[in-house]
Amino acid sequence: MTTTATDHPPAPPADGALHKAVLRRKRVPYWLLLPGVLWLLVFFAAPLVYQASTSVQTGSLEEGFKVTWHFATYWNALTEYYPQFLRSVAYSATATALCLLLGYPLAYLIAFRAGRWRHVLMVLVIAPFFTSFLIRTLAWKTILSDGGPVVRALDALHVLAVTDALGVTEGHRVLATPLAVVCGLTYNFLPFMILPLYTSLERIDSRLHEAAGDLYARPLTTFRKVTLPLSMPGVVAGTLLTFIPATGDYINAELLGSTDQKMIGNVIQSQFLRVLDYPTAAALSFLLMAVILAMVTVYIRKSGTEELV
Amino acid sequence: MALLNRLARGLRRNLVVIAGLATLAFLMLPNVVVTVFSFNKPNGRFNYQWQHFSTDAWTHPCGVADLCGSLSLSLWIALWATVGATLLGTAIAFALARYRFRARSSAGTLVFLPMAMPEVVMAASLATLFLNMGVSFGFWTILIAHITFCLSFVVTAVKARVMSMDPRLEQAAQDLYATPWQTFRKVTLPIAAPGIVAGALLSFALSFDDFIITNFNAGSTVTFPMYVWGSAQRGTPVQINVIGTAMFAIAVLCVLVGQLVGRRPRRS
Numbered sequence: 347m348t349t350t351a352t353d354h355p356p357a358p359p360a361d362g363a364l365h366k367a368v369l370r371r372k373r374v375p376y377w378l379l380l381p382g383v384l385w386l387l388v389f390f391a392a393p394l395v396y397q398a399s400t401s402v403q404t405g406s407l408e409e410g411f412k413v414t415w416h417f418a419t420y421w422n423a424l425t426e427y428y429p430q431f432l433r434s435v436a437y438s439a440t441a442t443a444l445c446l447l448l449g450y451p452l453a454y455l456i457a458f459r460a461g462r463w464r465h466v467l468m469v470l471v472i473a474p475f476f477t478s479f480l481i482r483t484l485a486w487k488t489i490l491s492d493g494g495p496v497v498r499a500l501d502a503l504h505v506l507a508v509t510d511a512l513g514v515t516e517g518h519r520v521l522a523t524p525l526a527v528v529c530g531l532t533y534n535f536l537p538f539m540i541l542p543l544y545t546s547l548e549r550i551d552s553r554l555h556e557a558a559g560d561l562y563a564r565p566l567t568t569f570r571k572v573t574l575p576l577s578m579p580g581v582v583a584g585t586l587l588t589f590i591p592a593t594g595d596y597i598n599a600e601l602l603g604s605t606d607q608k609m610i611g612n613v614i615q616s617q618f619l620r621v622l623d624y625p626t627a628a629a630l631s632f633l634l635m636a637v638i639l640a641m642v643t644v645y646i647r648k649s650g651t652e653e654l655v
Numbered sequence: 656m657a658l659l660n661r662l663a664r665g666l667r668r669n670l671v672v673i674a675g676l677a678t679l680a681f682l683m684l685p686n687v688v689v690t691v692f693s694f695n696k697p698n699g700r701f702n703y704q705w706q707h708f709s710t711d712a713w714t715h716p717c718g719v720a721d722l723c724g725s726l727s728l729s730l731w732i733a734l735w736a737t738v739g740a741t742l743l744g745t746a747i748a749f750a751l752a753r754y755r756f757r758a759r760s761s762a763g764t765l766v767f768l769p770m771a772m773p774e775v776v777m778a779a780s781l782a783t784l785f786l787n788m789g790v791s792f793g794f795w796t797i798l799i800a801h802i803t804f805c806l807s808f809v810v811t812a813v814k815a816r817v818m819s820m821d822p823r824l825e826q827a828a829q830d831l832y833a834t835p836w837q838t839f840r841k842v843t844l845p846i847a848a849p850g851i852v853a854g855a856l857l858s859f860a861l862s863f864d865d866f867i868i869t870n871f872n873a874g875s876t877v878t879f880p881m882y883v884w885g886s887a888q889r890g891t892p893v894q895i896n897v898i899g900t901a902m903f904a905i906a907v908l909c910v911l912v913g914q915l916v917g918r919r920p921r922r923s
Binding site for chain 2: 372374375376378379381382383385386387389390391392393394396397400448449451452453454455456459465467469470471473474475476477478479480481482483484485486487488489491533536537586590591593594595596597601611614615618619624627628631632634635638642
């Protein structure tokens, strides 16, 4: 017979001491939280409050800004920049869909078909991160350059004629068109889609696939009825991790697009850093958050996964 | 016909493999271009078109003004941001993963929010705070910004690890008369270590590569990503590609060495 741990309880301390020990233990989590939470309150929450107050201020850089509860800034910002808002959502949603389409096969390959190459493939997915993403985005300028092999091949296959007609490219070139920006967004956020997809696919018991096969399910049916439903948490996490940062991104639009492809992030950046119109920049930030929050809430409700935090 | 049929069947069976490898190629393509163009000798100021082969940039990696200064500044900031975020984040992660207390869910939300927000919003709001406080932008504002956004990622990485840990291991240690401190140092910390290391590495990578938040909070201080951004307007020196390629090679090498070292104890 084995002795269980409960056979040797530590000598019980006197009542007062026990009470003190319990109290001390109760305080432990608060002490652990204190520094980090204070940091977040000062440098994350307080700035948001400041920004909220800035968004309803009026004034100028010379005379200073004062809170005048000028909510019209929101309305003006929305009416002036709604094309950029719509464009951001459209580009980001397209890029997210493309990421899912491109990322799923690779995540599936790594999870089920890679065998001993699994680690190598995983490293290859993460490795590009170590070259600055700005350098890699600039590389797309070379890849998609006018008269380059990619553009010439697309032109020869009449793909560009079709995309020109659809309005996503212009004048037989790819750079400085919506296609280039969406391509850049897709490329930059693809790993954020692949990693959560892989994590959820990797957890699936491969015997479930065998069981489905034994029950005469064809591979496609197995995928539709077993693999895809079980990977839904990864799909949801991946789409959120792609969609949220992509909507606020302004790097791809700036480097790969022209002035006709400016997204809302570009507007916030130029209002804040160049025009120095802080109220408008603040109002746009809150509008962007509201748009994203609304879309994410609807999406999470629809997909029925609420345990993300 | 039979051959064609067999080919078609093989293609269909390996469709996932082919599609997956195509995606991988899409992911690797820019890195290949960056590497190839690090051996370019461009005619103008921009390194976007292939001219002829040259190793000039590799032999003079610091041949352009300010480039290596910005690189070392970025590494320095990334180092301190990692230290700060890992210390603060690990403590929060332990509190959230091991204890049940009243403020737990609100603390969890506070930690989650920075990750759920577009970077540009966080960047602008932090810069608003600094502007209102009259803080001058530079090294410290960048460091504060980086610690703030890395923190949540450390919490997520460490929390996942601590949550999956068997609580009976700690109970066993206490039953064997280990003091709480001994239990933490000898049992809890070693088990949580991979999560902490993962969080720290993630912080380093995020901080080193950050542009959006730095751009709002840097003032006239130039980190490496800021340098690259500026060069996209002024003209891109080949040395940028050299540094990009070298970082990539070093990282892959580190991973390979880590794998080899990690595998050894299991063999013996």
